[in-house]
Amino acid sequence: MSVPYKGEQMSSAVRRQLIFIGVFLVVVLLFVTTFRMAVVHGQSMSPTYESGRVVLVRRQVGSAANLHHGDIVLLRKDRDVIIKRVFRLPGEEMDDSFPYPAEYVRRGGLADYYEQVPAGGSASDAIPPKLFVPKGFLVVIGDNLSVSEDSRIFGPVPVRDILGVVVGGPPAPYIGAPKPPSSRKIPTSPHSQ
Numbered sequence: 001m002s003v004p005y006k007g008e009q010m011s012s013a014v015r016r017q018l019i020f021i022g023v024f025l026v027v028v029l030l031f032v033t034t035f036r037m038a039v040v041h042g043q044s045m046s047p048t049y050e051s052g053r054v055v056l057v058r059r060q061v062g063s064a065a066n067l068h069h070g071d072i073v074l075l076r077k078d079r080d081v082i083i084k085r086v087f088r089l090p091g092e093e094m095d096d097s098f099p100y101p102a103e104y105v106r107r108g109g110l111a112d113y114y115e116q117v118p119a120g121g122s123a124s125d126a127i128p129p130k131l132f133v134p135k136g137f138l139v140v141i142g143d144n145l146s147v148s149e150d151s152r153i154f155g156p157v158p159v160r161d162i163l164g165v166v167v168g169g170p171p172a173p174y175i176g177a178p179k180p181p182s183s184r185k186i187p188t189s190p191h192s193q
Contacts, residue, residue, distance in 0.1 A: 044142035072169035084140035
């Protein structure tokens with residue numbers, strides 16, 4: 001029976017510390033590559049998020065597959081990074097339900113940014129065409145509709161500009177929005193509805 005000498009005991013303790021440090025670094029690396037922290041600036045997401053609030057954001061890789069109605073997203077807009085709520089997904093109809101984005105789109109001259117399908121009826125009816133979110137784009141809105149500059153102002157945003165989804169984002173503070181639309185996708189022909 002051999003008695004371990006002092007050098008072997010220290011070697012075992014050092015080995016455990018190195019394993020602990022290695023595991024810790026792997027966990028930190030996974031966290032840093034999966035999440036990011038962001039600070040809310042401005043009042044466009046008030047009262048959900050007030051200016052100065054820090055949020056945890058799960059990084060998103062250019063696909064709408066993991067996005068849902070009501071998700072709060074961090075996105076690139078020109079040179080800024082903004083925080084907004086997903087209102088419509090690619091291919092969905094822009095109807096006139098609250099908060100009336102189709103009305104803003106038509107009045108603001110943004111209709112050309114959307115897929116347009118004739119609404120039906122005769123030409124004399126002057127029914128505006130139905131608007132659909134183009135593939136690869138999203139419609140986003142702020143929770144504070146009176147001050148938010150969002151898709152009602154600048155049109156749909158490319159999915160590739162989504163930087164991430166806020167973890168544990170609460171529902172919209174106003175009644176009825178954003179509700180998922182009634183599964184109306186872009187029709188393949190004007191007569192297939």
